Amino acid sequence: MPKPNARRHGFTLIELLVVISIIALLIGILLPVLGAARSEARAIRCAAHQRSLASAFTAYTIDNRDTLPPSYAYLDSSGGYGFKPGSYNTGHPGGYLHWSGLIFELTEGDAFTCPSLENGGHPRTNPGPKESDWEEGQVDQNGSGPPSTLEDRQVPRLAFTANNILVPKFRFPGAAAPSPVIAAQFVRAGIVSDHSVTILAAEFAPAFPMVADGSGPGNYESKTHRSVSPAFHVSTGWSPYGFGPGLTNPRTQGAIDNEDRYLDNLTGISPGTTAGTPGSLSANAIGRHHPGSYSADGESWGGTSNFLYLDGHSERKNIYETFEGSAEWGDKYYSLISINPQSSTTAQVQRIIWDN
Numbered sequence: 361m362p363k364p365n366a367r368r369h370g371f372t373l374i375e376l377l378v379v380i381s382i383i384a385l386l387i388g389i390l391l392p393v394l395g396a397a398r399s400e401a402r403a404i405r406c407a408a409h410q411r412s413l414a415s416a417f418t419a420y421t422i423d424n425r426d427t428l429p430p431s432y433a434y435l436d437s438s439g440g441y442g443f444k445p446g447s448y449n450t451g452h453p454g455g456y457l458h459w460s461g462l463i464f465e466l467t468e469g470d471a472f473t474c475p476s477l478e479n480g481g482h483p484r485t486n487p488g489p490k491e492s493d494w495e496e497g498q499v500d501q502n503g504s505g506p507p508s509t510l511e512d513r514q515v516p517r518l519a520f521t522a523n524n525i526l527v528p529k530f531r532f533p534g535a536a537a538p539s540p541v542i543a544a545q546f547v548r549a550g551i552v553s554d555h556s557v558t559i560l561a562a563e564f565a566p567a568f569p570m571v572a573d574g575s576g577p578g579n580y581e582s583k584t585h586r587s588v589s590p591a592f593h594v595s596t597g598w599s600p601y602g603f604g605p606g607l608t609n610p611r612t613q614g615a616i617d618n619e620d621r622y623l624d625n626l627t628g629i630s631p632g633t634t635a636g637t638p639g640s641l642s643a644n645a646i647g648r649h650h651p652g653s654y655s656a657d658g659e660s661w662g663g664t665s666n667f668l669y670l671d672g673h674s675e676r677k678n679i680y681e682t683f684e685g686s687a688e689w690g691d692k693y694y695s696l697i698s699i700n701p702q703s704s705t706t707a708q709v710q711r712i713i714w715d716n
Contacts, residue, residue, distance in 0.1 A: 396651060402476045403650040406519065406563060407666045407674040412471035413520065413561060414672035416463040426548045431527050431587035433457040435513065443546075455486040455501065456585045458514035459522060474519035474563060476649055481519035482564055482571050485582045486510040493517070495568050497577030505578075514585060521571075521645065522561050524587040526552065526670070528695035545697040553691050555670035559682060562588070563665045565647040590643045590682075590689040646679050654678035 371379070420429055433441040435454030442448045460472050473480030479492075486500040487493040488511030500508050528544035552558055564571055564584070572580040648662030654677075655661065661680040667688075668674050682688040 399476075399651050402474070403664070403666065403676060406474035406476060406650075407676065409471045409474060410520065410561065410563075410666055410668040410674045411672060412467050413463070414668055414674075416467035416471070417560065418672065419466045420463050421549050426550050428526055428547045428549055429459040429462045430544075430546065431459055431522055431524065431529050432514075432585040433530055439513075452501070455510050455512040456484070456514060458484070458512060458518075458585045459527060460515040460518060461513035464515060469515065472515040472518050472520065476647075477517075477519050477564065477566050479517050481515075481517035482568055482584050483517060483582050484512040484514040485585055486512045487516065487582075488512075490516070495572075495580065495582065498568075498572070498580045498582060499574070499578070501581065512585065518584045519564055520561050520668070521564055521584070522587040523559050523689060524589040525690035525693050525695055526558070526560060527587045529586055543697060544695055547694045549670065552670060552694060556673070557688055558670045558690055559667050559688050560670045561668040562679075563647040563649075565645055566649050570645045588643050588645055643679065648678060650676060652676070652678070654680055656680055 417428065421427060430443070433443060433456070434448045434450060434452035435441050435457055436449040437453045439454050441454075441457050464472075470480070483493055483495050483498060486508065487498070487506065489507045489509060491506045493516045494506040499505055500510055502508075502510065504510075526547050528546065531544040549555070568580065568582075571584050572582050574580040647665040650664040650666070652664035653660065653662065654664070661678050664676045664678050666674050666676050667682060
């Protein structure tokens with residue numbers, strides 16, 4: 361028979377409930393902090409990867425007469441490519457050669473990825489035979505789904521895109537182009553005014569539809585091979601940048617001047633986060649998925665992204681901020697040129713575009 365004054369061992373139900381409540385409260389406080397810390401760590405790692413890419417870009421320019429790579433080139437069925445008229449197949453039956461394929465051996469493979477994006481980044485246009493390299497609902501340039509034998513010379517997953525002002529799309533003119541024409545040219549790093557304030561590359565938004573063409577799942581064609589432009593333009597025909605909004609009829613031959621570059625620096629940037637599609641400005645494909653927020657003009661412009669500058673440093677900011685103040689995308693549209701192919705010989709056109 362127990363003694364009347366014997367001490368009890370253990371906890372009462374009320375005491376247990378109090379302890380559980382305290383633990384739950386601590387978890388509720390700590391989880392957001394831990395989640396924010398993980399997000400911050402991922403953003404820092406993405407910036408480190410960008411800086412690795414900067415070293416690779418620099419090594420490439422050293423090996424190529426101070427010239428930055430193009431965003432992509434067309435591959436023929438044998439894997440060959442060229443940049444001058446007559447040296448490439450415009451149907452690109454072999455897919456694309458991307459800038460990541462040109463600098464891949466100059467850096468570590470994971471430098472092209474970011475842990476904030478699912479699978480490290482978005483797929484190439486033609487992912488090839490491995491189903492893990494495809495995105496759900498994706499088709500290649502021929503409208504085929506996985507698996508496929510067509511494979512771009514581009515890293516399987518890409519988290520970063522280049523600035524079209526410095527890294528041109530494959531829109532080089534032929535000697536038979538109509539007159540006049542605004543076309544692409546290669547850019548020498550040395551002619552860019554201030555490397556420390558000029559963006560070279562940025563992060564893609566996490567949502568795959570932001571970097572794809574198509575009407576929806578089952579019809580998405582990845583366009584990660586294209587560099588993004590901060591200006592309005594169209595992208596078809598001999599004069600892919602046209603004389604429409606944002607690029608007026610040029611007055612001089614050479615890089616398009618600043619006053620000809622933007623219709624309105626911010627008109628095409630969509631408020632919010634990363635939902636939707638790029639719309640009229642491909643720079644909307646740039647992410648806003650890292651910690652932080654930015655508000656202006658009575659709108660919330662989403663979170664932050666890492667921007668890589670031509671001098672090799674990386675800064676984290678909202679895309680809206682890159683359009684304020686100094687011309688962070690370039691004080692000229694260096695990769696565009698106004699020429700008159702019909703009044704020039706083939707040799708003159710090639711000298712303008714490739715020997716600038």
